[in-house]
Amino acid sequence: xxxxxxxxxxxxxxxxxxxxxxxxxxxxxxxxxxxxxxxxxxxxxxxxxxxxxxxxxxxxxxxxxxxxxxxxxxxxxxxxxxxxxxxxxxxxxxxxxxxxxxxxxxxxxxxxxxxxxxxxxxxxxxxxxxxxxxxxxxxxxxxxxxxxxxxxxxxxxxxxxxx
Amino acid sequence: xxxxxxxxxxxxxxxxxxxxxxxxxxxxxxxxxxxxxxxxxxxxxxxxxxxxxxxxxxxxxxxxxxxxxxxxxxxxxxxxxxxxxxxx
Numbered sequence: 001x002x003x004x005x006x007x008x009x010x011x012x013x014x015x016x017x018x019x020x021x022x023x024x025x026x027x028x029x030x031x032x033x034x035x036x037x038x039x040x041x042x043x044x045x046x047x048x049x050x051x052x053x054x055x056x057x058x059x060x061x062x063x064x065x066x067x068x069x070x071x072x073x074x075x076x077x078x079x080x081x082x083x084x085x086x087x088x089x090x091x092x093x094x095x096x097x098x099x100x101x102x103x104x105x106x107x108x109x110x111x112x113x114x115x116x117x118x119x120x121x122x123x124x125x126x127x128x129x130x131x132x133x134x135x136x137x138x139x140x141x142x143x144x145x146x147x148x149x150x151x152x153x154x155x156x157x158x159x160x161x162x163x
Numbered sequence: 164x165x166x167x168x169x170x171x172x173x174x175x176x177x178x179x180x181x182x183x184x185x186x187x188x189x190x191x192x193x194x195x196x197x198x199x200x201x202x203x204x205x206x207x208x209x210x211x212x213x214x215x216x217x218x219x220x221x222x223x224x225x226x227x228x229x230x231x232x233x234x235x236x237x238x239x240x241x242x243x244x245x246x247x248x249x250x251x
Contacts, residue, residue, distance in 0.1 A: 015191065025190075
């Protein structure tokens with residue numbers, strides 16, 4: 001089996017189109033911005049059509065032309081959505097509600113499927129994790145240290161080391 | 164034989180990708196892509212009944228290839244289509 005890599009700005013509009021046609025689509029998660037639950041290249045994301053948007057939902061949005069981001073909704077006000085990645089400390093995306101292209105329905109994490117509307121694990125995580133924002137920087141550092149075995153860059157000479 | 168209902172060949176970012184309609188969830192983490200000659204054959208046989216010989220003929224018409232080679236190639240291709248469940 002070969003690996004096929006396609007640029008997001010080309011690939012995701014096609015995925016979005018299929019979703020608008022009523023399909024669901026499964027893609028590989030890329031990036032670290034939805035840690036600690038979702039991990040780059042390890043996990044899969046199942047997207048479907050957007051229905052009602054609620055704070056706490058994880059959605060795929062076209063924040064700028066051709067630039068797609070999948071983060072958690074932090075606020076919806078006056079037709080504008082604010083999103084923040086679970087793995088991000090600072091930095092949010094703010095954009096019009098109409099730019100939301102798909103909703104995350106399931107996460108296949110380490111081979112196990114979590115359906116977001118049914119999963120107790122996901123619901124607990126989603127209820128708790130955003131509330132820990134003041135401590136997020138340290139929790140993520142701990143996650144990298146203990147689970148990903150990555151030393152903080154400042155502690156290593158070369159700047160990137162694992163153990 | 165014919166291509167099973169619900170399978171469609173689509174250009175997704177420059178690749179010939181088989182999309183399964185009717186399947187609720189399209190899995191892009193494991194896709195079936197066709198190379199140029201396989202895609203050519205597909206486009207010419209989709210929607211109708213065809214035989215292995217029809218497939219060979221398409222290759223012979225389009226490419227400068229010897230018949231024995233074309234037959235070998237078609238046999239391999241058809242096997243992979245059957246294995247992937249694309250053809251009935």
